Amino acid sequence: MNEQISLSAIKNGNINAFEELFRSLYPPLCGYALKILNDSDLAEEIVQEVFYQLWKKKEDLLITSSLNSYLYKAVYNRSLHLVEHKQVENKYANHVLNDNSEIYSIQDAMQAGEIYQIYKKTLSQLPHRCRKIFQMNRDFGLKYNEIAIKLSISVKTVEADMGKALKAFRHSLAEYK
Amino acid sequence: MNAMFTDTDYQKAAKILANTNNDGNFYNPESQDFIEISQIAEFEACVETWKTINKMQEIQKFDTDTAWNKLHQRISDEELNQFNYREKKVIPMRWIVGIAATVVLLVGFTSLWVYQRSSNQTFQVVNNKVEPQKVELPDGSNVFLNKDAQLSYTQSYNQNQRNVKLSGEAFFEVVPNSQKPFIVECNQTSVKVLGTSFNISSSAKYTEVIVASGRVEFYENSSISTNVILLPGDKGFFSNGNLSKITNDNQNYLSWKDHKLVFKAMPLQQVISDINQTYHCQIEIGDTSINNLLITTTFNDIPLSGIMESITLAFNLKFVKQTETSYILLNK
Known part of the structure; x- marks a missing residue:
């Protein structure tokens, strides 16, 4: 969905537009907060709070930049706020506070978010069996022979599908590093 | 992209990458007989792609469905409260107006209204919520x-x-x-x-x-x-x-208010009856053989789902939802 459309739909109280935005940005925003906080539960809590506030204040929301960068910025500010108030046991806390421009750059985080969308899209476009094999290997750490046994197929087939998946990702992610 | 890099090459590359630990040391070119000089650039691009995939998997671990359900619930609760709040604020208006014929529409979950009787107003509150x-x-x-x-x-x-x-x-x-x-x-x-x-x-x-x-x-x-x-x-x-x-022998007489339930060697049948009253639901025991299982435990403000999970796990039972508020409890 176009970002402008989604912002005005949300302002009008369209919960479906809000859900769509949430679903597409929740994982990368959590990943970003995790990087700063080093605590998954806190990261999730913060991102949910940011979305909650967005919905609550939707009517008088003034966003000059894009909705995306607004959300990344909000997550960044909240995470940093937590670190500053030492509510986080983070051995990198000093590091975060002293040098947050480089590693925690919002630009980089937004790019990771974009890559994530492409990753999800590519994954969803893989043929069914190919996707299944790829996920068994990557998400669940199964070895080729284990996958072959589980799916009653030959190891050669697993190899072929894994090659197909790699090629697809290599092509779709070509512009990003 | 490289024309020299065939589907078979991608298969070989994937095999090397998939069977390597994610510690960053993806490959040792010397041990890879298939890579020719002309293919190294493309293979290295594959390594980069693979690293990106691994990063995306870190992000993918966050459970969007659960998070959305949680957020959605919070928003709905909030909007319900605001609705009730606004409705209560309407009351003073009624006192001021009084001249025009006013139609007061009471819609919703909590209704509170005021009427006049010999200049002694009566305030009435009805709780229609759970x-x-x-x-x-x-x-x-x-x-x-x-x-x-x-x-x-x-x-x-x-x-x-x-x-x-x-x-x-x-x-x-x-x-x-x-x-x-x-x-x-x-x-x-x-x-x-x-x-x-x-x-x-x-x-x-x-x-x-x-x-x-x-x-x-x-x-x-x-x-x-x-x-x-x-x-x-x-x-x-x-x-x-x-x-x-x-x-008074009922320890749980206030559970409707604070959701605290205490059971001391209490038969399942009685436990379920207390739970039904506390959570305003209708759980039925579908199997008389489990009526007298004895339960000793305390639940302090635990949601219904959490309570039923503990009970079903402890006694190896099955908890099946039938409608929005009615359930059946069965032996597995």
Whole structure:
């Protein structure tokens, strides 16, 4: 969905537009907060709070930049706020506070978010069996022979599908590093 | 992209990458016989792609479905509360207007309205929600209404005494004031206190009073001399014109308010009955053989789903949802 459309739909109280935005940005925003906080539960809590506030204040929301960068910025500010108030046991806390421009750059985080969308899209476009094999290997750490046994197929087939998946990702992610 | 890199090459590359630990040391070119000089660039691009995939998998671990459900629930609750809040704020308007014929539409979950009777306004609160509703009276006393309970009082409340009327179930926390007795009228009975906390549960057929703290006088309206004095741990009971005092053996009489349930070697059947009352649901035991399983545990403000998960796990049972509020409990 176009970002402008989604912002005005949300302002009008369209919960479906809000859900769509949430679903597409929740994982990368959590990943970003995790990087700063080093605590998954806190990261999730913060991102949910940011979305909650967005919905609550939707009517008088003034966003000059894009909705995306607004959300990344909000997550960044909240995470940093937590670190500053030492509510986080983070051995990198000093590091975060002293040098947050480089590693925690919002630009980089937004790019990771974009890559994530492409990753999800590519994954969803893989043929069914190919996707299944790829996920068994990557998400669940199964070895080729284990996958072959589980799916009653030959190891050669697993190899072929894994090659197909790699090629697809290599092509779709070509512009990003 | 490289034309020299065939599908077979991608397969080989994938095989190397997939069987390498994610520690960043993806490959040792010397051990890879298939890579020719012209292919190294493309292979290295594949390594980069693979690293990106691994990063995306870190992100992918966050459970969007669960998070969305949680957020959605929070938003719905919030909007419901705001709705009720706005509705309450309408009341003073009614006093001001008065001239024009006004149609007051009471829609929603909590309704509170005001009408005039010989310049003594009556305030009435009905709780139509599942959650307890707190009502603060003008003297600072608090009343918590269970679902379907109805409380009313007039403008003269707190002038000489503090009178309220109740139907249904409520818990009272009365601010002490020996000059102004607090009196709850309920069916044909009344409860009179000076400052204390107690629970009243009533239906058309009975009134039950359980005292949490202090001293309570429980009497029949037609003859004030027919009364019982209740102290903490006592239960007063009125039904069919008979007033009696017994010891309260129900530890969970306040669970509707604070969702705290205590079970000591209690048969499953009774446990389920307490849960049904607390959570306003209808759980049925579909298997008489499990009626008398004994349960000893405490649940302190745990959602229904959490309680049922503990019970089903402990006794190897199955909990099946039938409608929005009705469930059936079965032996696995």
